Amino acid sequence: MLTVENTLKWLELFNAKIQAEKDYLSELDTPIGDGDHGNNMSRGLLAVHEALTTQSATDVPSILKTTAMMLISKVGGASGPLYGTAFLEMAKLSSTTLEVAPLLAAGLAGIQKRGHAQVGEKTLIDVWTPVIQAVEADMLDGATIETAVMATKDMQATKGRASYVGERSIGHIDPGAASSGYLFTTMLMAGVVS
Amino acid sequence: MSDYGVVIVSHVPEIATGVAALINEVATDVSVTTAGGTDEGGVGTSALKIQSAFESNAGQCLLAFYDLGSAKMNLELAQELTNKKVYLYDVALIEGSYTAAALLQVGTDLATIEAQLAPLKIK
Numbered sequence: 001m002l003t004v005e006n007t008l009k010w011l012e013l014f015n016a017k018i019q020a021e022k023d024y025l026s027e028l029d030t031p032i033g034d035g036d037h038g039n040n041m042s043r044g045l046l047a048v049h050e051a052l053t054t055q056s057a058t059d060v061p062s063i064l065k066t067t068a069m070m071l072i073s074k075v076g077g078a079s080g081p082l083y084g085t086a087f088l089e090m091a092k093l094s095s096t097t098l099e100v101a102p103l104l105a106a107g108l109a110g111i112q113k114r115g116h117a118q119v120g121e122k123t124l125i126d127v128w129t130p131v132i133q134a135v136e137a138d139m140l141d142g143a144t145i146e147t148a149v150m151a152t153k154d155m156q157a158t159k160g161r162a163s164y165v166g167e168r169s170i171g172h173i174d175p176g177a178a179s180s181g182y183l184f185t186t187m188l189m190a191g192v193v194s
Numbered sequence: 195m196s197d198y199g200v201v202i203v204s205h206v207p208e209i210a211t212g213v214a215a216l217i218n219e220v221a222t223d224v225s226v227t228t229a230g231g232t233d234e235g236g237v238g239t240s241a242l243k244i245q246s247a248f249e250s251n252a253g254q255c256l257l258a259f260y261d262l263g264s265a266k267m268n269l270e271l272a273q274e275l276t277n278k279k280v281y282l283y284d285v286a287l288i289e290g291s292y293t294a295a296a297l298l299q300v301g302t303d304l305a306t307i308e309a310q311l312a313p314l315k316i317k
């Protein structure tokens with residue numbers, strides 16, 4: 001269940017992980033995209049960090065809403081509107097429930113509304129979908145997340161920048177899947193699911 | 195058709211303003227606004243920049259054109275943030291926006307413009 005404390009901790013750990021893996025994420029984006037995913041996410045999460053440390057949020061909906069607005073306005077790539085919409089949908093639902101599974105499911109629905117992608121198209125959806133299933137079954141662990149991220153390697157991209165290189169997208173991990181992997185490993189670290 | 199305007203969204207500021215310059219030549223009375231690049235002026239798109247291109251356009255009904263992937267997502271996001279009526283076209287950016295502006299200039303109705311845009315759909 002999300003609380004003010006563990007949500008802030010989660011986002012802080014996610015920010016730290018993104019900053020640490022910034023170059024790796026951009027490297028993943030180089031063969032199949034435009035090489036900016038790490039920089040995009042780094043810029044966005046830095047803005048999230050700054051906003052959350054200056055305004056002392058006292059409820060989960062406003063933490064999630066601030067996160068969404070920062071990602072929407074600062075990221076600059078496809079991942080901005082995608083992660084931004086996900087957090088916005090989670091923010092909306094969080095005034096009704098603080099349970100992790102329905103919140104993440106609302107986030108995923110937002111990503112699909114925005115990007116119109118399905119499972120198997122080599123996007124962050126290929127991580128969000130199995131993670132949500134595992135959370136629902138109360139079985140989420142690091143291995144589940146890792147497996148989902150790695151599974152994008154053999155997929156061919158049919159959405160986003162990577163779709164322009166067609167079959168050549170096969171053999172590379174999707175950068176958005178990798179950053180979503182960090183989102184969920186840090187969620188575990190923050191004790192949001194327990 | 196002064197309530198209609200054209201909005202150009204590109205990952206690169208120079209592409210957006212370049213397309214606007216091209217179509218302004220034939221459509222001198224059509225309001226054309228642009229959103230190119232990120233807020234920092236880098237390569238990418240920004241929902242907030244797109245929103246201000248909507249608001250600063252003299253038209254109340256906007257025909258929007260874009261280049262690649264994320265531009266459409268940010269356009270749809272900005273669409274949810276504005277009170278203006280925004281029509282989004284998945285057509286070739288230059289040919290599509292040029293066609294629309296040239297037809298608006300001579301007072302063509304929206305249905306006719308959309309019929310002319312249909313064969314230019316590429317995404």
Ligand SMILES: Nc1ncnc2c1ncn2[C@@H]1O[C@H](COP(=O)(O)OP(=O)(O)OP(=O)(O)O)[C@@H](O)[C@H]1O
Nearest residue numbers: 037040077078079115117123124159160175176264
């Ligand atoms: N339509 C989509 N649906 C879901 N996820 C998508 C979609 N398009 C792209 N993505 C995800 O976004 C990631 C790329 O994010 P990034 O920040 O690099 O944006 P980008 O593709 O460079 O954006 P832009 O087109 O503005 O340059 C991909 O790895 C993929 O996971």
Ligand SMILES: [Mg+2]
Nearest residue numbers: 033034036037
């Ligand atoms: Mg990219």
